[in-house]
Amino acid sequence: MILVTGATGTIGSHVVRLLTDRGVPFRAMSRRERPGGVRADFDDPASLAGAVAGVDTVFLVTVPPVPTADHDIDLITAARAAGVRKIVKLSAIGSGKLFDGATVGEWHVAAEEAIEASGLVWTMLRPPSFASNFLRYRALIQAGEPIPNLTGDSRQAIVDPRDVAAVAVAAMTSDAHDGQRYDLTGPKLLTFTDQAAILERVLERLVKIIDVSALDQLPTGMITGISWARAGGAAYVTDDVLRVLGRPAGTFEEWARDHQEALAAMP
Template identity: 85%
Template sequence: MILVTGATGTIGSHVVRLLTERGVPFRAMSRRERPGGVRADFEDPASLAAAVAGVDSVFLVTVPPVPTADHDLALLTAARAAGVRKIVKLSAIGSGERFEGATVGAWHLAAEEAIEAGGFVWTMLRPPSFASNLLWHRALVQAGEPIPDLTGDSRQAVVDPRDVAAVAVAALTGDAHDGRRYDLTGPELLTFAEQAAILERVLGRPVRTTDAGALDGLPAGMRTGIGWARSGGAAYVTDHVPRVLGRPAGTFERWARDHREAFTAGASNP
């Protein structure tokens, strides 16, 4: 039995789809009651205990409003008590790197270290920016308004979330990826403006960007991560996706073409 946390999110929803297609037993965890799923909250230990009961492996995704390892640690406490064997954690690229006196992805690193210390079999997935992050700006694109650019001239190997989910499923359903850290990148380095230009070409309508300016309003952990990316820290491509999946990593343009309708006026939430 596999527990999928964040089952309705960007990566978790694709993991659920892939496991369903393969007929693999799983339990989908979310904060709201959903048919066929389990309701649990990272701040409710009793609900976590129920969620992990009888579970062999966990796909661990936490998205706290302010960066903290607390939610990861709460799940790990319940998992250890329940005898869970394997954790596949969605982390982030650069976690543990130092930048301007701070640690990039400090909360992810703390969770990774707790997983290793907890005696679990583990796989750490460290993607950069998701191609799907452009969906956050869908309303601006539809309105013809510029979308905020947080990373300027720096480049990242933007990854298709479907590839991240496919690697997660490979790690959850086999042992070939145990004890591995994967930097799951796309096949090409792109600036945010270059992503917008590709989306513009796909949509056949202008997609403009604007400098987001200072990061003062963001939590410290997010400022560190974005600053590290702005400095070029994430400007590299790996072969981890093709090595695991046996096929090339998806391009940003392919993702944009597959999700073209999501950016058209009147589109429902994808």
């Protein structure tokens, strides 16, 4: 039995679909009652205990309003008490790197260290930006308004969330990936301008961008990560998706074409 946290989110929803297609038993965790799922909240330890009861493996995704490892640690504590064997954690690229006197992804590092210290079997997934992040800008694109560019002219190997989910499922259903940290990148380095140009081609409409240099409205942890990426820290490509899945990672353009209708629809 697998527990999928973040089951309605960007990666979790794909994980749920893949597990369903393969007939793998799982339990989808969410804060609201859902058919076939389990209601639990990271801020309610008692509910976490119920969610992990009878579970062998946990797919751990936490997205707190302010970056913190507290939610991860609460789930880890409940998992150990329930006899869970394995955790596959969604982390982030660059976690643990030092930049400008701060640690990139400090809250992810704290959670990863807690998992390692727990004695549970683990796999850490560290993707860069998701191609699907552009879905949040649908209204701006349709209105002809510029979308914000937080990463300047730096390059990243933007990843298809479907690839991240597929690697997560592989790690949860096989012992071949135990104890591994995977940097799950796309196959090509792209600037934000490159991505906008691809969207223009796919959508056949102008996609404007506007550079945003002031990051002071963001939480400190996020500022460190974005600043690290802006300085070129995330400008590398790995073959981790290929090694795990036996096929190349999908391109940003492939993702955009597969989601053309969603990008064109009103949010």
